[in-house]
Amino acid sequence: MYKMKLTEAKQQFINSWGAFGTQWGINRTMAQIYALLLVSPDPITQEDVMEQLSISRGNVNMNIRELIGWGIVERVIISGERKEHFVADKDIWKASTQIIKERKKRELDPMLKMLAQLEDVEGDKKDRHVKQFTEVIKDIRKMGASAEKVLDMMTGIEGNFFTDALIKMFK
Amino acid sequence: MYKMKLTEAKQQFINSWGAFGTQWGINRTMAQIYALLLVSPDPITQEDVMEQLSISRGNVNMNIRELIGWGIVERVIISGERKEHFVADKDIWKASTQIIKERKKRELDPMLKMLAQLEDVEGDKKDRHVKQFTEVIKDIRKMGASAEKVLDMMTGIEGNFFTDALIKMFK
DNA sequence: TTGCACTTTCAATGAATATTGAAAAGAAAT
DNA sequence: ATTTCTTTTCAATATTCATTGAAAGTGCAA
Known part of the structure; x- marks a missing residue:
């Protein structure tokens, strides 16, 4: 070879x-x-x-x-x-963590802020369009909030049994 | 407001x-x-x-x-x-899963392939430069492989207690 | 089998992004 | 305080990437 x-x-x-x-x-x-x-x-x-x-x-x-x-x-x-x-820094795990933290701060957080502002809109809650809009915004926010939690855990902002298990499994 | x-x-x-x-x-x-x-x-x-x-x-x-x-x-x-x-598709969780799968396939997999080809290089294993290079490639591969596992689990390629716990916690 | 409604392609163009390099600013050394 | 070496800035330029729109392609329907 x-x-x-x-x-x-x-x-x-x-x-x-x-x-x-x-x-x-x-x-x-x-x-x-x-x-x-x-x-x-x-x-x-x-x-x-x-x-x-x-x-x-x-x-x-x-x-x-x-x-x-x-x-x-x-x-x-x-x-x-x-x-x-x-x-x-040659510690790849540390560098990855750092990059994730940084991207989260620069991208995910502003996105969640943006979504929060669109939370509720004027108009008839029964309207299909209004309904669909609020529904989607709510769902994306939920998804984003979950992602945020997972990332915070992975980047060690809170340390707990779950993170430890995860790290042990994959590091 | x-x-x-x-x-x-x-x-x-x-x-x-x-x-x-x-x-x-x-x-x-x-x-x-x-x-x-x-x-x-x-x-x-x-x-x-x-x-x-x-x-x-x-x-x-x-x-x-x-x-x-x-x-x-x-x-x-x-x-x-x-x-x-x-x-x-209005199911955001499903859509996210799909996007992760797709990016993994298009980006992570090719990257791991690339790294595999750089696994070992000609030359003296004692040379600082050779050492550093192989070390870094190895570490990035490890990191990538871990990421791959986590993502496969999250996107349900294998279903197990860990995924279930994760999903229950964050969905 | 011709016309019609719609979709797809892609060379030309435009917009956004990255890069250069020379000039300005900064920081030691004499 | 002046020279010398180094870093930083930023307007001009080059490169890359996205968009347009007209022409070609598809396929239905009369």
Whole structure:
């Protein structure tokens, strides 16, 4: 069976990761930078990223900043070095948790807020259209609230027997 | 407290839903059409969608087709009517399940395949770079495999006490 | 078998998003 | 306080992605 060289495999990983990222509504470059940081054993500089991914200074800067905002990449000071270095936390479980938390905060919570405002509308409760509308909004809210609970549990906002069982089963 | 008129609320819902969709890597229009179908008590035609969302015939056609491909919208025959009509399944739990299944199939499975191919690379196992790479790939695979299991359970591919408990807790 | 009602396709266009790079700002070192 | 190295910003540009609409396709019905 064919074995790739490391550089080839890295490139493959970075490219695929970028492609999957876009499917999830994540900037391709941001995903690629994250992938690069994941497979880099030591902290690297913006310059390194520029070279290895052939992208511009500004682009690297903005996306690294974004990754830091997501809480999955850190700035690192290396004594004696002038340039900033960056690392990705290599604990994948922790990173996933962090990403889930972040997406929940940025997307699920605002959605539930929006739905709350549409809770009840003017007009005849017997009207098919009114009925259908309120029904759907209510159901989506329920679904969203459940999702929220599950995610909070999974990301350890509350720790309990259920979470523990779940983690033991799947980690 | 202010109550919206139905049409206003519908519009609000459709627009917001479209915006949230894009964040999830889903075509804005597709998300909007789905929202419209959700709040419509009866099956509607492509023409109806065109008018209500002010979008072109081709756009409606392609996106409805896509929604059908996701298994959350159905073509409906209304006897006496020439035009095709469409409905969204109003069971939100079922729809969510269906979307999760579909995304898993389209995204998670291919990702795991990709990772499998990068499992082992040429070169010295003691090299920091080789080590880090194989380590990360292995960890992501593990994480992905766990996610796969959880999702399969949640979407009822296997039914067991755990799923039942989960469903009872959150549905 | 021709016309009609409707659906589908897809090249052209438009809109949204990402990327560049040069200029400004910031931060050590001399 | 000036030079030098580094980071950040952002208007201009390039790229990607979504939308249009006219033409081709389908199939029913007279």
